[in-house]
Amino acid sequence: MNARVRRVLEYDKMKEQLKAHAASSLGRQKIDALTPYTDLAAAKKEQERTYEGTKVLRLKGQAPLGGIRSIYAHVKRAQIGGMLHPDELMEVADTIYASRRLKSFIETMVEEEVELPLLLELVREIVPLTDLERAIKQCIDDHGEVMDGASPALRSVRQQIRTSEAEVRSKLEQLIRSSGQQKKLSDAIVTIRNDRYVIPVKQEYRTSFGGIVHDQSSSGATLFIEPQSVVQMNNKLREARVKERQEVERILQELSAHVQEHTDELVQNSDYLAELDFLFCKAYYAKAIDAVQPRLNDEGRFRFKQARHPLISQEEVVPIDVELGDDFSSLVITGPNTGGKTVTLKTAGLLTMMAQSGLFLPVDEDSEAAVFTDVFADIGDEQSIEQNLSTFSSHMTNIVDILQHINHTSLVLFDEIGAGTDPTEGAALAVSILDYVYQTGAKLIATTHYSELKGYAYNREGVMNASVEFDVDTLSPTYRLLIGVPGRSNAFAISRRLGLDENIIQNAEKEIDAENRQVEKMITSLDEKRRDAEQEMTEAAQIREQAEELHKELEQRIQAWNNQKEKLMKEAEEKAEAEVKKAQQKAEDIIRDLRDLQKEGYHVKEHQFIDAKKGLDEAAPKLTKRQKQIKKQAQKAQSFSPGDEVRVLSFGQKGQVLEKVNNKEYQVQLGIMKVNVKAEDMEKVKAEPVKQPSRPVTTVSRNTHVKPELDLRGMRYEEAMHKVEKYLDDAVLAGYPQVHIIHGKGTGALRKGVKELLKKHPSVNQTRDGGMNEGGMGNTVVQLK
Incomplete structure (x- = not known):
């Protein structure tokens, strides 16, 4: 390409x-x-x-x-x-x-x-x-400076530099603070010239300090002099800086050798x-660009649904449906100028090349793209001024080159084929070129103005007509691509809309031969049928949408009714059981009183106690067969989701649903065991409301950036510790009772550091490792005070 x-x-x-x-x-x-x-x-x-x-x-x-x-x-x-x-x-x-x-x-x-x-x-x-990274960062700071700790020699020489600088500055400051010397200075400051400390002296007092003149002001009124009293000290400082430079170069050379390895x-x-x-x-x-992954094939077949040109803004682009290589291998697009023919051509070509480059496409799901060995295109006015070629000659030069290289694995795109010459000859040449491309097996999309090509697809198998839609009412294109419908002539319709005399229009229509009028009538009929079909499809889609909404509403009502029925039955059972328990308790009290009377000498036989207790047990209400069946069906109808807290009836233990095995069974975590349990053997456990710790509540606007978890993975140790401290303060201000610190497992260093910091932090109440569904050892759950 x-x-x-x-x-x-x-x-x-x-x-x-x-x-x-x-x-x-x-x-x-x-x-x-x-x-x-x-x-x-x-x-x-x-x-x-x-x-x-x-x-x-x-x-x-x-x-x-x-x-x-x-x-x-x-x-x-x-x-x-x-x-x-x-x-x-x-x-x-x-x-x-x-x-x-x-x-x-x-x-x-x-x-x-x-x-x-x-x-x-x-x-x-x-x-x-890691060793190379550590060696570099131990020697060079984030600002690109070699640190004192890079070597003992560098630390020593820099300490010497700082000491020498302090001595020189101290000596010069004593000099400029002297009341007898201040009048000789242009300004009471210590500055640097040629890497040596100097003072600004007025020109007329240049001999008062001795030493060396290093610079002068632009006016010449001020000289920057290194007094004789600090020359030796500056020499010592300069020597130390030379040693520093040599040591820095040695360190850099050593690190560079490490890089070389x-x-x-x-x-x-x-x-x-x-x-x-x-x-x-x-x-x-x-x-x-809101793109999706297309399916790929090497059979020359592509189908782009609601395709959008990626270079046109999403607010302006009109999605199109374009396909090729399945029912037809050539597509001829007709329509007015500025109607979108060239954009359609470029969209198909560019999306094909993007798909072949591994890029997702701005199309709807279930779109398909083909992998071609070559994509050829003749689009736009490519005439060469240097060669003095006309528009037609330029296009024909490109087309000749294309026809010499195409084969059955090529995609060919022609824009306004045959344009720039006599319409009759141009149309005939365009038909011949299209036939040649079709015979090679190449896939083709061509645009044209010629009315002679409107009937081209009807006479040849594997060729399809298409057009870009034009709204006569608004006198503007809609940019929609209509496959299967050739472009119709809008000249007469537009003229009528603009108010041209009807007699003129009728005389013009008479000039068109009968065959062309018949083609135009056929195209008009196809366009009307297409509009009717689209209207019916829109109405059908609306009816279907209404039916789906009604169906959904009925399902919700049925579900609500079933839930209400189940709730009432459960409340009735609970109320009956409560009444029986109340009666049993009262009876137990009576029997206890009778036993007390028996101990005091009253004659009460033992079998009377047993008969009374049996009668009380039999007084408890029993569920009918129908009620048991309804209760069992209600248990079966329950649906569980991963993470639900449930009670396994056969074990009498609480657990957590992990996943759905099939329509009848779920995998449940019971302590350290994972067991498969039937849905009818489970019931949901209502979550108890979390009791908030009693503490003063500060009303704080919870910023969107304060989340209930902090992810430290990938951070360095010092950065992570700083992040944790700041995050805990933000979480307390945001009013979180509990947060998660995600540090990962790794080597354990980051986790250990986080644990140590949390132990000492005044806002932390207690900590624990995350559960199975909370990241395990890679997550620390923190309860805040």
Whole structure:
């Protein structure tokens, strides 16, 4: 697919949109090199990579791509023995950290049972290089400066520098504060010239201080003099700075040598980071243009439903349905200028190239795209001024080149084929060219003004007419593509709307031959039938929608009635059981009194007690067979969802529903056991209201950024501790009784640090590890005071 085709189909403009979502220059370089794949397997793999990227964004909201730098030049210079600057070394360290964080991010998602095979394949090849990252960050700070702690020698020499500077400044400040010397100074300050401390002295007093003149003001009235009394001290300071520079260079050379040892791994990591940045760039772009994954085939068949051109704003674009390669392999589009024919052509071509590049498409679900070996296009006025070619000659030059290269795996797009010459000859030539393309087996979409081509599709199998709709009432195009209907002439209708004399219009109609009038009548009839069919479809859809709403409402009413019936039955049972228990308790009291009387000497036989107790037990109401059946059906009708608290009747224990096994059974967590339980053997347990701890309540507007959980995964230790402290304060102000600190499992260092901090924090009441459904050891649940 040559550069000219990519330009006329605006593929390069689309890539500029794509670049806006790249996180680094590595990703942008990959986009610059992007071209459509011509192999179905390769295109499908790229589509799957994009799909995995969109899955990550859907589940996590974003991917941690910050810190990625292009370090190829740095690594190359280190490889040949060059010394890297501190900021270059920090870019190396930042890139190592970014690769390690992204690797951990993807691997953690896979551990959480998210299927990301292609992403996992990429990140598994990343080498962490933690030692190199640590060595650089122990020597260079975030501002790109070599730290004192980089070596004992550097710490010592910098301490010497600070001491010498203090001595020099102290000596000069004593000098400028002297009342006898102040009149000789232009200003009572100590400044620096040529890396030496000096004072500003008036020109006429230049000999009063001795020493060295380093500079003068632009007027010459002020000299910057290093007094003789501090020359030796400044010399000592200068020597210390030379030692500092030498030690810094030694440290940088040592770090550069460390980078040199890992050049292969760093280049490999950068290659994989470029792939990952590019992959997520495609995912972000898909989200931005509301795109979906198309099915791919290599059979020359595409079907774009509600397709939108990605370069036209969503507020202005009119979605179209366009298809090719199934019932017909050639599509001829007719219609007025500015009606959308060229946009339709470009949309079909650009979406095809995007699909072959592994990009999602701005279309509806269930759309399909084809993988072609070549896409050819002759669109727009491509005449060459240098060659002095006319419009027709320019188009014909392009068409000749296209016809020499097409085959059955090509997609060909012709805009205004045959235009720019005599209409009769142009139409005849257009028909012949279309026939030639059809015979090669290539897939074709062509636009034209010629009325002779309106009947083209009716005489040839595998060719379909289409048109862009025009609203005569508003005298404007609707930009809708109508497949199966050729474009009708609107000249007479528009003239009538604009008020042209009817006699003139009728005389013009007589000039058109009978065959053309018959074609126009046929097209008009087809257009009217299409409008009627669309109206009937709209009405049918409305009726269906109303029926579905009515059905849904009836289902809700039936469910509400069943729930009410069940509730009343349960209340009646509970009331009856309460009355019986009350009567039994009263009877027990009477029997106890009788026994007390018996002990006091009254004669009461034992079998009388037994008969009385048996009669009380038999007085309890029994459920009828019908009531038992209704109760059993009500238990069966209960539906349970994962996470529901239930009581297993046969065990008499409470548990939590994990998942639905089938229509009759659920998997339930009972203590440390997981058991399959029938629905009829369970009942839901009503959740008891959580009692809030009694404490003063501060009314605070809960900001949207204060969430009930804090995710620390991927953060450095110091950053994480700072985040936890700030978050706990925000959570207390927001009024949260409980929050979750998500630190992951990892090496355990971050988890241990969080636990220690929480023990000492005054706002923390108690902590516990997360449950099975709360992330386990990777999550700490915090009860706040």
